[in-house]
Amino acid sequence: VTVDLVVLTLRDGAHSVLLVRRGEAPFRGRWALPGGFVRPDEDLGGAAARELEEETGLVEGVHLEQLGSYGAPRRDPRMRVVTVAYLAIGPSLPDPVAGGDASHAAWVPVREARRLAFDHSDILRDGVERARSKLEYTSLAAAFCDEPFTVSELREVYEAVWGVELDPRNFHRKVTGAVGFLQPTGEQRQEGRGRPAQLFRRGPADLLLPPMMRGNQPQPG
Amino acid sequence: VTVDLVVLTLRDGAHSVLLVRRGEAPFRGRWALPGGFVRPDEDLGGAAARELEEETGLVEGVHLEQLGSYGAPRRDPRMRVVTVAYLAIGPSLPDPVAGGDASHAAWVPVREARRLAFDHSDILRDGVERARSKLEYTSLAAAFCDEPFTVSELREVYEAVWGVELDPRNFHRKVTGAVGFLQPTGEQRQEGRGRPAQLFRRGPADLLLPPMMRGNQPQPG
């Protein structure tokens, strides 16, 4: 039994995933999701947190949830392996460090992450879809932002992950009006030209009510 | 690696789950979810479907989806076992047949299913919550009904699973107005007194748009 990680973040405004380049057969030279075996004394979530820390150096403040299990009999040609996939979401994370059987690790824009090793393309697709869904009705978008953040930064998360454009004015009114969603810090931040933006932190609410509307735009990726 | 099943249905109007009485230690005499080991040549979903067929005799027409994995190191005191839980939902299913290491199997109302063996209470809670969530925005409720069914029967699914009362008139308008959700058969059925009800089958749509509202119920007084 292994755990594999779909680690999502925003890098230079692009919805990106952490991938490792395989240094060994099978799938040598192909991109893969980071992961590893569950140790005998570990919980599944604990194994996922350990792998996340090994790859990124961070665990605190990173959202981590179970995504699903993948156990087709020959998904790994070497042996029968059932993997439990986890979805991790954090603010712009530091450049990754190579480790384990990975010859290299990098942030890759989701739309460019193609033809991964094993069934990792399926797992990535499911993870991205989970993230897109949860933006609608939870406060997950704030997990992509360093605190404190502006309303515009939060809107850019939705626009990058969903691949759509949202009306800045209606977006502002909606997120500031949802009770418990945002907590104003009272401070402001200047972003080049224009009026300074108010700064916020995550509020106590986990759910966004009413949910954010996702248009019918086609999804790249 | 095992699979465990949360099989939900409606029995006499009660939201019920299929449980087996354990005949062996550990947890001898306690209720547990049905399940078993994944065979070497099986997919995870295939193992779940096989277990479902062994316990209920049915697979066709039963909704089956992966729920999540549970792998705490000592969840089974005998050995390290990671289980992949599946959620199954079907119309009023036949009385179950004992099999495997189960001394007895029965349909138990969800609210009476307490203190299950292993971590099965957690798994059941997650499965029930998954079913409740998916009623909101998918056509999953129809999986609880034998076809063809009436709008009232469909409404009783929501009321039993959610434990609320819904306005029959607004419910009727909503489900018949959602495109692709219900297909009228043109036939009618008499239910004792009252005007006969039109009969429907599931439509091609998997999603219910806009979703059914579960939140603010009419407050008494």
Added chain:
DNA sequence: ACAAAAGTGTTCCTCATACACCCATGT
């Protein structure tokens, strides 16, 4: 006639959408 269940019409209100408009700052 009456009760009961199915189904329709109507009113009120919340909220998504679109967009006009004002605010605060850098160049």
Added chain:
DNA sequence: ACATGGGTGTATGAGGAACACTTTTGT
């Protein structure tokens, strides 16, 4: 002055909540 991004006001329409009302059956 003007461009740019932050933020508010307002009109319109879709749809949820509540409920009066009609339709169709059994007793």
